[in-house]
Amino acid sequence: THCAPGTFRRRYVYMKRGATASAVSGTKRPKAAADPPSERAPVARDAGILSAAAVRALASDLDALPTHVEGCVRLLAEGHTVPFIARYRQPETGGMAPPLLRRIDAASRDAASLAARCDAVVAALRKTDRLTAQLEAALRAAPTLAALEDVYAPHKSKPCSLAERARALGCEPAAQAMWRATIDDSGLSQALRAAAAGSGARSSEGGTEAALREGTQKVLAEMTARSPAVREAARGALRRCALVKCTAVAGKLSGSGSGGAGAASSKKASTATAAAVASGGENFRDYADFERPLSAVSSHAWLAMHRGVELKLLRLSVAPRDEASVAAAVARACPPLRSYSARPGGGHRLCLALAEGAAAEAWSRLLKPSLAREVQRRALEAARSEAIECFAANLSPLLLAPPLRGTAVLGVDPGFAHGHKLAVVSAGTASVTAHATVKPPLPPRGSGSSGGGAGGSRGSGVHDGAAWGEAVRVIAELCDSHGVGAVAVGDGQNSREAQRLVAAAIAATRRGGGRLRYAVVRENGASIYSASDLAAAELGEVPLQHRAAVSIARRLADPLSEFVKIEPAALGVGMYQRDLPAKELGARLDAAVEDAVAAVGVEVNGASPSLLQRVAGLNRKTASALRAHIDTAGELSSRESLRQVPGIGPKTYVNIAGFLRITASDGAPLAEPLDATRVHPEAYAEARALFAAAGIGSGALGQLARRGGGFAEG
Numbered sequence: 001t002h003c004a005p006g007t008f009r010r011r012y013v014y015m016k017r018g019a020t021a022s023a024v025s026g027t028k029r030p031k032a033a034a035d036p037p038s039e040r041a042p043v044a045r046d047a048g049i050l051s052a053a054a055v056r057a058l059a060s061d062l063d064a065l066p067t068h069v070e071g072c073v074r075l076l077a078e079g080h081t082v083p084f085i086a087r088y089r090q091p092e093t094g095g096m097a098p099p100l101l102r103r104i105d106a107a108s109r110d111a112a113s114l115a116a117r118c119d120a121v122v123a124a125l126r127k128t129d130r131l132t133a134q135l136e137a138a139l140r141a142a143p144t145l146a147a148l149e150d151v152y153a154p155h156k157s158k159p160c161s162l163a164e165r166a167r168a169l170g171c172e173p174a175a176q177a178m179w180r181a182t183i184d185d186s187g188l189s190q191a192l193r194a195a196a197a198g199s200g201a202r203s204s205e206g207g208t209e210a211a212l213r214e215g216t217q218k219v220l221a222e223m224t225a226r227s228p229a230v231r232e233a234a235r236g237a238l239r240r241c242a243l244v245k246c247t248a249v250a251g252k253l254s255g256s257g258s259g260g261a262g263a264a265s266s267k268k269a270s271t272a273t274a275a276a277v278a279s280g281g282e283n284f285r286d287y288a289d290f291e292r293p294l295s296a297v298s299s300h301a302w303l304a305m306h307r308g309v310e311l312k313l314l315r316l317s318v319a320p321r322d323e324a325s326v327a328a329a330v331a332r333a334c335p336p337l338r339s340y341s342a343r344p345g346g347g348h349r350l351c352l353a354l355a356e357g358a359a360a361e362a363w364s365r366l367l368k369p370s371l372a373r374e375v376q377r378r379a380l381e382a383a384r385s386e387a388i389e390c391f392a393a394n395l396s397p398l399l400l401a402p403p404l405r406g407t408a409v410l411g412v413d414p415g416f417a418h419g420h421k422l423a424v425v426s427a428g429t430a431s432v433t434a435h436a437t438v439k440p441p442l443p444p445r446g447s448g449s450s451g452g453g454a455g456g457s458r459g460s461g462v463h464d465g466a467a468w469g470e471a472v473r474v475i476a477e478l479c480d481s482h483g484v485g486a487v488a489v490g491d492g493q494n495s496r497e498a499q500r501l502v503a504a505a506i507a508a509t510r511r512g513g514g515r516l517r518y519a520v521v522r523e524n525g526a527s528i529y530s531a532s533d534l535a536a537a538e539l540g541e542v543p544l545q546h547r548a549a550v551s552i553a554r555r556l557a558d559p560l561s562e563f564v565k566i567e568p569a570a571l572g573v574g575m576y577q578r579d580l581p582a583k584e585l586g587a588r589l590d591a592a593v594e595d596a597v598a599a600v601g602v603e604v605n606g607a608s609p610s611l612l613q614r615v616a617g618l619n620r621k622t623a624s625a626l627r628a629h630i631d632t633a634g635e636l637s638s639r640e641s642l643r644q645v646p647g648i649g650p651k652t653y654v655n656i657a658g659f660l661r662i663t664a665s666d667g668a669p670l671a672e673p674l675d676a677t678r679v680h681p682e683a684y685a686e687a688r689a690l691f692a693a694a695g696i697g698s699g700a701l702g703q704l705a706r707r708g709g710g711f712a713e714g
Contacts, residue, residue: 050111054143058107068094072104081616082591083598084655088680098595114145121152130155150228163222166215170195174212175219178351181339185350192216213354220336220358225366230333234367235374237329242294242375243321246287246305246314284308294318294379302383303576310579318372318379327363334359388585391574392592398522398573399596401559407485408433410478411553413523413546414490414498422475423542423549424482429606430554430561432539433482435546438471440501468501475505479516486516488556490523490548519556524572526551534565534610560600564593565610597659601678604642604660605635617655622647636662639675657681673701 050058050073052066059066071092075085082105086098093101118139125131135155142148157164166172174191177183183191192212224230287305308314320326331337337355340348406427413421419439426433478484487502489495502518509516529535530547539547554562568589569577577585597614604612604626613623622645629645630636639657642648648656662675670676672684679687691701 050108054107054111057143058104062096062100062103064094064096064100068092068096069104072096072101073108076101076105076108079651079655081594081655083595083616083659087598087678088658088682098591102591110145114142114148117145118142118148121148125152125155128157147228150231153228153231154223154226156226161222162218166218169212169215170198171212171215171219174216175223178216178220178336178354179223181336181351183351184347186347188216188351188354217354217358217361220354221361221366224330224334224336224358224362227333227335229335230330230362231367231371233329233333234326234363235371237326238320238371238375239294241321241325242318242372244290244292244294244297244316244318244376244379246290246308246316248284248288249313249315284311284313287314293321294375297379299383299386300575302380303387303579306380307576307579316376318376320368326368327360330363330367331356331359334362384580384584387574387576387580388588391568391577391580391585392588394573395568395571395589395592396596398571399560399563399593400599403558403560404486404556408482409553409557410475410482410484410487411521411549411551411556412475412487412489412498412502413526413549413552414492414494416494418545420471420494420498420501421546421549422478423546423553424478424484425550425553425557426482427485427557430557432542432550434478435542435549436474436478437545438474438501440468440471440497441465471501472505472508475502476508479505479509480511484516486556487518488521488552489518490526490552491520492523495520521552521555522572523548523552525566525570528570529566538608560596561608561611564597564614565608568593601659601661603663605630605662615656615659617652617659622652638662638670638672639681640672654682669702673698 050069055066055069055073059069062069071089072085075089075092076082080089082098082101085093085101086096096104121139122131122136125135135151138151139148142151166175174183174188174195177187177191189209192209195212196209284304284307287301287308290301290305305314305316309316334355336351337359340352340355408427409425409430411423411425413423415421419437421435421437423435424433425431479487487506489498489502499518499520506516506518526548529551530544535547535551539550542550551562551565563571567586569582569585593614594616597611598616602611602615607627609620609623609627612618612626613620615623618626625647626642626645633644636642639660639662642657642660643650643653658678658680661677662670662672674681674684674687691697
């Protein structure tokens with residue numbers, strides 16, 4: 001809801017663990033016939049790309065039926081958009097909400113990536129003659145990319161590794177026999193003597209039995225470290241007892257500021273973080289001596305420490321709190337060690353010793369560093385994903401704030417030396433009818449009046465001087481002459497002083513305040529919009545310095561229509577934006593905007609191209625074509641006329657028709673009153689039958705259309 005006069009309430013969703021989306025139930029109805037692929041449709045994917053096991057696992061994770069997951073995958077592969085499926089294909093999906101549908105879409109894409117990677121691995125192994133039918137089956141059965149890489153790992157070649165050097169000395173046969181536990185101490189000694197007699201053993205690298213025994217252990221350690229079962233056991237044990245340590249780089253957080261200067265030149269350092277570095281990294285002092293269990297490290301802490309590492313102010317590491325327990329888990333999962341430990345008798349002491357040494361070396365030299373990096377990388381990825389979801393969760397209520405209809409709005413862009421910029425937008429069309437600049441006296445230093453602070457020495461709100469009176473007079477005259485019903489004040493610098501000025505101006509109007517109120521509006525991205533090509537095209541007659549005030553006024557009048565003009569990442573609704581992958585953040589925020597637009601719907605004849613292109617199923621090109629068609633051929637009289645727009649084919653029409661409404665203009669009746677509702681054209685016949693059964697005649701439907709598609713209560 002809108003704020004009370006003179007107040008501003010922010011409702012944000014902060015990052016928290018364990019958030020889940022819930023599905024809603026749907027109503028069954030006959031399924032419409034499939035249409036040809038859409039121009040806007042996603043790249044067609046094989047509807048069976050998810051295996052039966054993957055479908056069951058995903059259904060269990062989403063608490064849905066496998067048939068509903070399969071239906072969603074099929075609909076996505078046919079080119080339908082997520083908002084369309086969520087609203088108009090509920091029987092096929094069990095009424096799953098858009099977040100769950102997007103998770104299924106992401107799983108389908110991940111499955112396609114997994115299949116592509118598997119094909120590449122199989123092709124690489126086939127070239128080196130290492131591919132067997134059993135290995136290919138194991139690769140094809142891998143459920144994730146990580147599992148695929150674990151299966152592939154034992155068959156990779158590393159020419160410079162210690163194990164490869166040992167293989168060159170002839171240690172491979174003995175190691176393979178030990179791995180299968182088909183050799184005892186005497187057999188091992190014979191294998192080593194045979195290797196010593198070979199050409200590799202007579203090389204300059206040495207071929208004594210002790211050296212060959214050590215080489216066999218190197219090969220066995222590599223085989224152990226590459227075993228999928230061993231890696232999974234070590235990974236699980238490490239995650240259970242992992243300890244995250246973060247320390248300051250020597251001299252960088254000393255407070256002198258000299259250490260941060262070098263990091264400020266880093267290519268990845270933003271302006272804000274470079275300022276922090278120049279001041280000695282004050283923002284990172286909380287992590288200068290940081291040590292916590294992996295499970296206790298919050299997402300924002302991971303992002304903060306990662307930024308400090310990127311700026312070369314911090315060192316970050318992950319190590320087991322109880323290294324002996326992880327080493328024991330590796331030993332228990334090591335096949336030769338498990339086999340030789342279970343055999344009685346004394347004929348396997350040498351083999352057992354080599355297996356124990358190989359297991360210990362596999363953990364300390366090979367698994368520990370790689371798995372520590374993996375755990376750290378996955379934790380950072382999870383933190384980034386949570387931050388991206390935080391952005392999306394905060395963006396939705398901002399877009400879905402109710403509009404202020406039927407009144408002109410005055411926008412105030414607060415400033416200091418250059419004054420407050422003013423702009424009035426009309427009711428309905430939100431066109432600019434006036435703009436001005438006022439320069440009241442600047443607040444004294446230390447008054448606390450910048451931003452949204454609580455105020456300080458100027459708390460009484462009493463101002464003297466001709467400049468103050470002139471500013472009050474200008475604002476009051478704008479409100480009186482243009483019939484302003486609300487004032488939107490930006491929440492940027494000097495906002496509190498601007499609010500005092502507006503309050504005084506409202507009291508000075510001819511109405512003496514009356515029903516005139518003001519609200520504080522977030523102005524993030526207004527300056528970016530004012531300098532954009534879109535603003536130049538829309539507000540060419542408005543000076544550049546006043547365009548931000550226009551945007552602020554329109555944000556109160558119609559938040560959705562105005563906020564969609566600004567890149568979601570510029571709205572400042574999350575944390576650590578510059579540390580998040582731009583592609584993933586942009587895609588998730590675009591999805592949030594798409595869902596918000598779908599929830600509200602768009603009156604097609606009055607919508608701007610910026611709003612139209614956010615409709616699921618349209619893009620910039622088709623939205624511009626639709627707007628151009630309306631401008632040249634006149635307003636659309638029905639949804640059916642959407643088919644006449646160039647670039648809108650059958651599939652696109654099916655995807656967008658339910659989200660574009662045709663409302664009555666100038667009281668003229670619509671040929672099809674249902675065009676003003678969220679009922680999809682494919683269900684018009686069923687809707688008319690339902691209305692007839694309920695006794696709702698054509699007159700009532702006409703009134704429905706004139707109200708914009710909503711039913712009156714009672």
